[in-house]
């Protein structure tokens with residue numbers, strides 16, 4: 001096995017051409033996903049999560065492009081590869097992408113087995129028999145009866161369809177599955193079940209997962225590492241336990257307090273005022289500054305580097321000029337209450 005990290009996102013900037021000029025959807029994103037790791041990419045709607053995910057498999061919309069930076073899969077640079085090369089080298093076999101609203105991506109006219117064979121034909125030399133045997137195996141991993149691979153999508157419930165899609169993504173045994181909001185269309189019970197199966201997949205395969213969601217508590221429950229995105233920038237990244245116990249960026253601190261936490265059942269949930277902004281042109285400022293209770297003028301004058309703070313653990317980095325003051329010298333809850341008190 002190669003000693004290179006599985007996936008490296010290096011200072012990646014992605015732009016869309018729009019009528020108002022180039023929109024910077026992802027700005028200098030930087031993180032690494034290792035073999036077998038479950039990595040959460042989290043942030044509110046519009047933060048750039050899907051754009052980043054799509055760029056990894058070369059699936060950006062026609063008006064989107066990687067403006068700078070690198071994407072490396074086991075050390076090999078992907079950002080300049082064309083469609084044919086990406087198809088041959090990485091898609092499905094190495095990196096599988098489950099898009100948002102993926103239930104609509106199943107072809108209603110085709111049996112699941114036929115959809116699996118189509119993927120296998122394009123991306124592998126497997127015989128029909130081998131491909132179907134592999135698909136049956138994955139049906140079992142996701143908790144579906146293997147004798148139902150020849151069913152049509154409409155013969156499955158919504159949750160079963162979602163599992164069938166995960167089985168399709170897994171069946172060529174990729175090294176990474178990127179799952180973009182895999183459970184948003186499902187009810188809470190189904191969501192729980194899907195996450196239970198994702199856990200089982202972790203135990204029975206070596207697949208890494210990039211789980212994209214707006215729900216930071218889901219990521220805390222199911223991932224090893226995470227990156228919190230805001231306005232196209234990575235606000236904070238690191239091991240789950242460190243970010244959970246010791247957030248170093250105001251956005252992840254507030255986002256964490258916007259979701260229920262079993263440690264603090266009586267705590268009031270935070271609302272984060274405003275919405276993530278759209279950025280045009282160079283993003284040489286902190287995109288959270290206009291929503292951040294702690295922001296100062298300097299936060300609007302330069303983009304803070306994503307770096308370790310004075311006391312952060314290995315691999316734990318945040319992009320905030322004020323992190324040491326807010327999280328080391330003060331108690332963030334007290335200083336937040338004081339700021340809010342002053343403002344009211």
Ligand SMILES: Nc1ncnc2c1ncn2[C@@H]1O[C@H](COP(=O)(O)OP(=O)(O)OP(=O)(O)O)[C@@H](O)[C@H]1O
Pocket residue numbers: 016017018023025043044045046047048049050051052061063064100277278
């Ligand atoms: N094809 C496009 N053309 C122009 N702008 C786009 C395009 N696709 C996305 N954007 C913009 O890029 C930014 C990031 O969008 P993206 O879909 O990546 O965010 P997201 O965090 O995945 O949100 P969601 O969870 O709602 O999908 C947003 O401002 C969005 O409006």
